[in-house]
Amino acid sequence: MAYSNKVLDHYNNPRNVGSLDKSDPNVGTGMVGAPECGDVMKLQVKVNPETGVIEDAKFKTFGCGSAIASSSLATEWLRGKTVDEALEIKNTDIVNELSLPPVKIHCSVLAEDAIKAAIGDYKKKAASKNQSVGVNA
Amino acid sequence: MPFEFYEALGLEPKLALDVEDLRRRFYQRSRESHPDLAGSEAEDRMALLNDAFRTLRDPVLRAQYFLQQNGIELSKDVPPELLEEVFELNMALEEIRGGDESALPQLEGARNRFAGMQKEIDLELEAIGARVDSGDKTALEQVRSALNRRKYISNLLRDVDKELNVHLSN
Numbered sequence: 001m002a003y004s005n006k007v008l009d010h011y012n013n014p015r016n017v018g019s020l021d022k023s024d025p026n027v028g029t030g031m032v033g034a035p036e037c038g039d040v041m042k043l044q045v046k047v048n049p050e051t052g053v054i055e056d057a058k059f060k061t062f063g064c065g066s067a068i069a070s071s072s073l074a075t076e077w078l079r080g081k082t083v084d085e086a087l088e089i090k091n092t093d094i095v096n097e098l099s100l101p102p103v104k105i106h107c108s109v110l111a112e113d114a115i116k117a118a119i120g121d122y123k124k125k126a127a128s129k130n131q132s133v134g135v136n137a
Numbered sequence: 138m139p140f141e142f143y144e145a146l147g148l149e150p151k152l153a154l155d156v157e158d159l160r161r162r163f164y165q166r167s168r169e170s171h172p173d174l175a176g177s178e179a180e181d182r183m184a185l186l187n188d189a190f191r192t193l194r195d196p197v198l199r200a201q202y203f204l205q206q207n208g209i210e211l212s213k214d215v216p217p218e219l220l221e222e223v224f225e226l227n228m229a230l231e232e233i234r235g236g237d238e239s240a241l242p243q244l245e246g247a248r249n250r251f252a253g254m255q256k257e258i259d260l261e262l263e264a265i266g267a268r269v270d271s272g273d274k275t276a277l278e279q280v281r282s283a284l285n286r287r288k289y290i291s292n293l294l295r296d297v298d299k300e301l302n303v304h305l306s307n
Contacts, residue, residue: 031220034213035285038292040223062227113213 003065004099010069015076018058020044025129028122030114034106039063041071043114045078045086047122052082059114066104070094070111083119139206142189152203152266152280156194163190197287200262200280203269207277215285222247223293230300241304248297251290258287
């Protein structure tokens with residue numbers, strides 16, 4: 001099975017590898033994994049609390065080329081989107097963009113899960129922040 | 138047919154098995170259906186017996202098979218703390234592969250911790266298995282949780298051991 005050119009491109013030149021400050025209230029962190037293959041993926045978003053727009057996204061993935069490419073692509077797509085738009089990203093979008101074969105679809109699912117987990121973490125932080133200063137969310 | 142590995146060896150589907158008894162049954166039935174003795178239609182039977190014995194003698198493979206036959210697949214569900222640890226360990230592995238050996242002690246420490254966790258999970262599996270065998274169907278979900286974690290840990294240990302071997306043999 002050969003990787004598509006887009007997968008190879010993301011694998012060889014992954015975008016937005018790195019990490020953001022986990023304790024920053026505007027940063028949401030999603031950590032997901034796949035026991036079957038041992039993959040683990042960390043994806044983080046930094047959100048502008050005024051506009052709800054994702055200003056930065058970083059990832060670090062330990063896994064196969066498809067898992068790395070899926071999360072790399074995800075961070076590219078996340079930048080500039082609002083958190084609600086980000087939740088619209090579907091694993092099938094990633095599959096189509098990267099031409100992933102059926103045996104690698106679970107990698108795109110992992111990336112979608114990571115996005116949801118990161119946004120969920122940000123929302124949780126934002127809600128508790130609002131609560132602590134007495135603002136109704 | 139569900140649970141056909143158990144059926145092939147004349148056993149009730151249970152998570153706890155006496156491996157010696159299993160071996161005796163396997164040899165007994167293998168003799169009965171050896172291709173030379175019982176003709177070519179026995180080849181399929183022999184293949185089934187081999188698969189059944191290989192799967193059922195190993196507690197982890199057996200539990201996986203048992204779940205599968207109950208219509209339960211392994212999932213991505215692992216505790217977040219385990220994910221964190223797996224992530225950290227992968228970071229250390231990456232540093233070592235990049236030539237920075239300062240993470241080696243961390244790797245060896247983590248190796249021992251994960252090996253310990255694997256042993257604990259094996260004991261946990263035994264205990265939950267006994268509950269499943271006594272008819273507690275809700276315990277099946279715990280079997281799945283234990284297997285999810287175990288799979289993660291054994292994949293990781295394989296990678297870590299590979300790396301430690303490279304460095305210890307240098």
